[in-house]
Amino acid sequence: MTITQLKYVLAVAENQNFTKAAEKTFVTQPTLSMQIQKLEDELDILIFDRSKKPIELTDIGSKIVTQARNIVNEANRIADIVDQQKGFIGGEFKLGVIPTVMPTLLPMFLRNFINKYPKVKLKIEELPTETIIERLNEGHLDAAIAATPLQLENIKERPLYYEPFVAYIPENHALHTVQKITVSDLDLNDMLLLEDGHCFRDGVVNLCKTNRNYEDETFSLESGSFETLVRLANEGLGMTLLPYLHTLDIKDSEKKYLHHFKEPAPAREVSLLYHKSELKMQIIEALRSTIAGVIKGAITFQNVEIISPLPQKSR
Amino acid sequence: MTITQLKYVLAVAENQNFTKAAEKTFVTQPTLSMQIQKLEDELDILIFDRSKKPIELTDIGSKIVTQARNIVNEANRIADIVDQQKGFIGGEFKLGVIPTVMPTLLPMFLRNFINKYPKVKLKIEELPTETIIERLNEGHLDAAIAATPLQLENIKERPLYYEPFVAYIPENHALHTVQKITVSDLDLNDMLLLEDGHCFRDGVVNLCKTNRNYEDETFSLESGSFETLVRLANEGLGMTLLPYLHTLDIKDSEKKYLHHFKEPAPAREVSLLYHKSELKMQIIEALRSTIAGVIKGAITFQNVEIISPLPQKSR
DNA sequence: TTTTTTTATAAGAAAAATCAATCGGTCGTT
DNA sequence: AACGACCGATTGATTTTTCTTATAAAAAAA
Numbered sequence: 229m230t231i232t233q234l235k236y237v238l239a240v241a242e243n244q245n246f247t248k249a250a251e252k253t254f255v256t257q258p259t260l261s262m263q264i265q266k267l268e269d270e271l272d273i274l275i276f277d278r279s280k281k282p283i284e285l286t287d288i289g290s291k292i293v294t295q296a297r298n299i300v301n302e303a304n305r306i307a308d309i310v311d312q313q314k315g316f317i318g319g320e321f322k323l324g325v326i327p328t329v330m331p332t333l334l335p336m337f338l339r340n341f342i343n344k345y346p347k348v349k350l351k352i353e354e355l356p357t358e359t360i361i362e363r364l365n366e367g368h369l370d371a372a373i374a375a376t377p378l379q380l381e382n383i384k385e386r387p388l389y390y391e392p393f394v395a396y397i398p399e400n401h402a403l404h405t406v407q408k409i410t411v412s413d414l415d416l417n418d419m420l421l422l423e424d425g426h427c428f429r430d431g432v433v434n435l436c437k438t439n440r441n442y443e444d445e446t447f448s449l450e451s452g453s454f455e456t457l458v459r460l461a462n463e464g465l466g467m468t469l470l471p472y473l474h475t476l477d478i479k480d481s482e483k484k485y486l487h488h489f490k491e492p493a494p495a496r497e498v499s500l501l502y503h504k505s506e507l508k509m510q511i512i513e514a515l516r517s518t519i520a521g522v523i524k525g526a527i528t529f530q531n532v533e534i535i536s537p538l539p540q541k542s543r
Numbered sequence: 544m545t546i547t548q549l550k551y552v553l554a555v556a557e558n559q560n561f562t563k564a565a566e567k568t569f570v571t572q573p574t575l576s577m578q579i580q581k582l583e584d585e586l587d588i589l590i591f592d593r594s595k596k597p598i599e600l601t602d603i604g605s606k607i608v609t610q611a612r613n614i615v616n617e618a619n620r621i622a623d624i625v626d627q628q629k630g631f632i633g634g635e636f637k638l639g640v641i642p643t644v645m646p647t648l649l650p651m652f653l654r655n656f657i658n659k660y661p662k663v664k665l666k667i668e669e670l671p672t673e674t675i676i677e678r679l680n681e682g683h684l685d686a687a688i689a690a691t692p693l694q695l696e697n698i699k700e701r702p703l704y705y706e707p708f709v710a711y712i713p714e715n716h717a718l719h720t721v722q723k724i725t726v727s728d729l730d731l732n733d734m735l736l737l738e739d740g741h742c743f744r745d746g747v748v749n750l751c752k753t754n755r756n757y758e759d760e761t762f763s764l765e766s767g768s769f770e771t772l773v774r775l776a777n778e779g780l781g782m783t784l785l786p787y788l789h790t791l792d793i794k795d796s797e798k799k800y801l802h803h804f805k806e807p808a809p810a811r812e813v814s815l816l817y818h819k820s821e822l823k824m825q826i827i828e829a830l831r832s833t834i835a836g837v838i839k840g841a842i843t844f845q846n847v848e849i850i851s852p853l854p855q856k857s858r
Numbered sequence: 859t860t861t862t863t864t865t866a867t868a869a870g871a872a873a874a875a876t877c878a879a880t881c882g883g884t885c886g887t888t
Numbered sequence: 889a890a891c892g893a894c895c896g897a898t899t900g901a902t903t904t905t906t907c908t909t910a911t912a913a914a915a916a917a918a
Binding site for chain 3 (some may be wrong): 232255256258259261262281288
């Protein structure tokens, strides 16, 4: 049994296809087939059920895949240990970021980070929380930034900052005169929301629900970006909630429509996520400290109440 | 990097010698040297400091060895998983047993076990607790039977039974008339003990010390076997304590000198020990259940107080 | 100094991993 | 039913890797 064989098995298990797996592992398909056959012969079991289309893992096969992932992870860590010893922080690093954090946080720390660690080849992808979790588990992401707490079995969370919600209330709105609003002022039916799939949307819904219970979940209007939401609000279609960092980019002329919450303000917790195997931990730590450094100047709030980003099962 | 290379590294680290490591791994010394050099080249570090005699690990080398042990363990577990799936319980299994448990426990379950699991090649070694711990950590033992609790970082304990101490008090002894003795009756200076290194001896010393404190630790007489202790006691040289199972083998004519303790009787906890990596867990479990089955008939005590087997630092 | 022990190196043999080409089976489509 | 697309297995040549024997070099022991 070799580590290479285990990597081949993982590739086939993930792609459910020998040919694609071969491409991913940069070998030809016969090589892959033979190595996997050799392993199966050695163990005297079948890992894959080739009669199914697409190919499936056998019972024992899926146990082996789990353990193989373990072994390959532990093997990768050897390189980590060496890097750490050499003080080398570099190599490819895949970071996932949720859409509602991406545009505000990224510009704040990115230049800083690549200056400080020029040898790290950062590959950043904007992804919904769900996909982030999948890819962290499969090892296709090295780390991610998302709203927490998620409390997942195999994923560790390291909070970066707490970002309060800020209300955007247009001139003609009923709440316009209220200076410091509270959660109980909120009405979900009057709220402009992001499209489904954004965890910030789920956070807002959770927040409003702590107040009242809505059976009917037909929301008035939804959009894919905060900018659109603000514009819709200006048109008198309702109010909306924004994460604090987004309010820093708003036009001066519109800043007067921002209303902060009475403390403790509702807030989302934004964390650095990584797999419990703690691979590439030096880079993760470098990332965390860089972000912590730049965020300190931007967010000074203390007294906040964390709103869960998890979508609640309705009906 | 290959698993084979890691195994070679482990062998050299353990033997501190390329030639011996080569023998242990069943390859020639040049093979070993070259493979290790290849790994060192690939990682671009030195694992071994060859200038020292005997050879030493570098700083980074010892970290790599730790991780390598990890990887090799996890890799071995693949075979475990397959065996479990096939319901196969077999292969070589190395069991360590402490001297004071060996002669009484082994005959009770051994025949039973080899009948039930004929494919397991049991290799049993009588070893002191200290050596058992070392070998479990290095993976040279698959499991062991020893007195607990030891509370060690990398070793799990699964209690098998609680074996009360029984006093052997010869006719002319001061305590001879006392039927049920108590711990406070004991006097370490009057106690015949096993030689240094036996954990049962440490248990007895601990037990007596709960009673009084002795500054002077010059014990009267020591011996390597319980049989000798009994004979010495018969000669009027003092009393002694025996583990319960040993009292079953005593001559009928001497049984009258056995005195049980008042409940809760002091007892030692005898456990199955294995490495936390839980390799060969099916065999370990088979062993445990077999022993548990035979011991149930022999030991029915309930109300006991466990005496630590750990030697206390004196002076 | 000589001998012994121990690791490194060199060269050839054996084993293995890989590739290009191709086969054979299973789909879905026409 | 015939065709083509897809997919994994097989074959045979080629390259790469691993291992061994033989030997050199260095260090330690005598």
